[in-house]
Amino acid sequence: MRFARILLIVSLIATAAIYMFPRTWELDLIAHLQATSTVFSIHFFQFITDFVDVISVGIPVLLLIISFLRQNKSLREKALLILFSVALAGALSNTLKRVVKEPRPYEVDARIAQRSGGGGYGFPSGHAADAVAAATAFTLLWPEWSIIAAFYCWALIILFSRIYLGVHDPGDIMAGMFLGILSCLTVFKIRDSLNRREAAR
Numbered sequence: 363m364r365f366a367r368i369l370l371i372v373s374l375i376a377t378a379a380i381y382m383f384p385r386t387w388e389l390d391l392i393a394h395l396q397a398t399s400t401v402f403s404i405h406f407f408q409f410i411t412d413f414v415d416v417i418s419v420g421i422p423v424l425l426l427i428i429s430f431l432r433q434n435k436s437l438r439e440k441a442l443l444i445l446f447s448v449a450l451a452g453a454l455s456n457t458l459k460r461v462v463k464e465p466r467p468y469e470v471d472a473r474i475a476q477r478s479g480g481g482g483y484g485f486p487s488g489h490a491a492d493a494v495a496a497a498t499a500f501t502l503l504w505p506e507w508s509i510i511a512a513f514y515c516w517a518l519i520i521l522f523s524r525i526y527l528g529v530h531d532p533g534d535i536m537a538g539m540f541l542g543i544l545s546c547l548t549v550f551k552i553r554d555s556l557n558r559r560e561a562a563r
Contacts, residue, residue, distance in 0.1 A: 363550075365510075366498050366543055373540040380533040388531035393473040395526050404477055407523040411478050414489050414520050418448050418496035443549060444499040451495035451545035455488040455538060462486075468528045478527035487530045490538025491545070493520040498546040 380388070422444035429438035464485035468476040497513035521539065524530040530538075 363502060363547075366502060366547060369498075370540065370543040370547065373536050373543060377533060377536040377540055380536060385531070385533065388533060389467060389471045389474065392467050392525055392528055392531065393471065396473075396475060396477075396528060399526070403526075407526050408478055410519055411489060411523040411527060414493055417516060418492045419445070422448075422496070439553075440503045443503065443553060444496055447495040447499040447542075447546040447549045448492050450549060451491035451542045452488060454541050454545060455486050455491040456482075458486055458537075458541070459483040459488070464534070466529055467531050474528045476528050478524070478529050484530055485534050485537060486541055487521070487524050487534040487538035489524050490517075490521050490530070490535045491542040493517040494539045494542030495545045496542075498543050499549075502546070502550060 422441045425437055426441035426445070428434070429436075429441055459482050462485045463483050466476070466484040468474045494517050497517040500513045501510045521535045524535060525532060
């Protein structure tokens, strides 16, 4: 939990810092990445970004099915915590998109190509929010270093892919990361409050 809170603060500070200064460097970064890209790298990151839900939603749904088959209440709760975290992250990111209405990088810079789907506005990144929410939930539920490393490496690749493919800039990504962690911690906090109420009865 402490590690997640540190990441929450770091992502908030990083988002604020990015938006405090002129952001032309973000567009320059994306343009440079795309200028040095290869056919393989484009297809690789397209594959990664297109199948984000296979991990963030598919695995917890599979765990939920297994929990019903085995009548495992603990596993069922864990699967639902992950799904609720991802759902809240998605709801918050979609709401903010409609409020902020920030264009995507390829819409404001002719050097940047749209190499992946991206519905609506840019800020914040929904893919980043979902991936980080799922990664944080998995690591809080199974806090082994191998799981922490695996899920956060996967999330980082998702985050990078959105920049590489021209559909988000670093500010969008950091804001999505913040929302993902915030959503997960909120869901776990609600779970803890409900458990305390149940224990007090």
